[in-house]
Amino acid sequence: MSDHLTSTVLNSLADGELSADQRLADCPHCTSTALTQSLLKSATFRAGHRYTPPAALRERLAHLSAQEASRPHPKSPVPERPARNFSSWGWATAVAMLLLFATLFLVQRNTQRASANAALTAEVADLHIARLAANAPRRSSPPTATP
Amino acid sequence: MALLHWERAAPTSSPQTPTFEDLALPLLPSLYNVAAWLARNPADAEDLVQETFLKSLRGFDTFEPNTNFKAWIFRILRNTYLTSRSGLAAKRTVALEDELEAHDDSGPRLYPEAAIDHRTPELNLMQLNDRAAMQTAMDELPSPLLEVLLLCDVEEMKYKEIASVLEIPIGTVMSRIARARTTLRRNLQLHATPGRDSSEKGTRL
Numbered sequence: 001m002s003d004h005l006t007s008t009v010l011n012s013l014a015d016g017e018l019s020a021d022q023r024l025a026d027c028p029h030c031t032s033t034a035l036t037q038s039l040l041k042s043a044t045f046r047a048g049h050r051y052t053p054p055a056a057l058r059e060r061l062a063h064l065s066a067q068e069a070s071r072p073h074p075k076s077p078v079p080e081r082p083a084r085n086f087s088s089w090g091w092a093t094a095v096a097m098l099l100l101f102a103t104l105f106l107v108q109r110n111t112q113r114a115s116a117n118a119a120l121t122a123e124v125a126d127l128h129i130a131r132l133a134a135n136a137p138r139r140s141s142p143p144t145a146t147p
Numbered sequence: 148m149a150l151l152h153w154e155r156a157a158p159t160s161s162p163q164t165p166t167f168e169d170l171a172l173p174l175l176p177s178l179y180n181v182a183a184w185l186a187r188n189p190a191d192a193e194d195l196v197q198e199t200f201l202k203s204l205r206g207f208d209t210f211e212p213n214t215n216f217k218a219w220i221f222r223i224l225r226n227t228y229l230t231s232r233s234g235l236a237a238k239r240t241v242a243l244e245d246e247l248e249a250h251d252d253s254g255p256r257l258y259p260e261a262a263i264d265h266r267t268p269e270l271n272l273m274q275l276n277d278r279a280a281m282q283t284a285m286d287e288l289p290s291p292l293l294e295v296l297l298l299c300d301v302e303e304m305k306y307k308e309i310a311s312v313l314e315i316p317i318g319t320v321m322s323r324i325a326r327a328r329t330t331l332r333r334n335l336q337l338h339a340t341p342g343r344d345s346s347e348k349g350t351r352l
Binding site: 007008011012015017039042043044045046047049050051057060062064065 | 167168171172175176178179180183184189192193196197200201204205275276278281282285296297299300301303305306321322324325328329331332
């Protein structure tokens, strides 16, 4: 008796989930039960097809689909693209600003250095002239004729 | 030659991904049939199907192409049904059934009463051919058993697909199917009588 197939196995056989078991061929009781399950399945299939959708429902659903398709999608990849562009523009702007500041810094530094050099040169030149002036013999004033 | 032409032409033509309408509209009769069975009311079934369509249409972006669309949309239908008025009512009605089932969910069990049929094959055949009696017997099934029977026997889904729709393990699918058929046969024994009037209200095939 315990060799009979369980109802779960018989159902699986009827549903095509399992291939025919050897015990099915050997046991008339199991064969009969499997046949009954198959007949029950077929009867359920026939009785189960009971309701047909009204034509109005089909039309309504087709209309809904068309309406939904024509609506703009709230979620689209467009918002991400400006963010990416903004990011790349941001990088470019940052690099440009950096270059500008570096250039300004260099120009300013060179200008300061040039003016410092010019002041030094002028000072050296003044000192040189002063030294030259100090070492030169003083001219005596020309004799004046007395009347 | 035609096949060769088709094979050559196929790569050049852009592979059109099926639209929602292409996939969903052919399933409308199945969806409506299952919805009407579950809601037990054609008017509620229309609402249920319409809501299912809207939900699935709006969530179509989340559907992975080349996967089982039928199982996907039936899962939406079932979830919509569970949150609907009729679904909530059915849930309250079968609370005891669920309690019982919780003990069966560990895996397939033996159903000795299903394996033993004391009636004659002739009587079996007569009862099974009585479509109205079958429908009455199905009507009396609790929703968890009816839905699994509809998916398995009427929609001819595989156990794996049913498990996906109902979001339960395959073992539970198997045990529910066994229970559903046992209960169906018991209901049939109670209601099916030869020569019964098979006229019923509603839109029937």
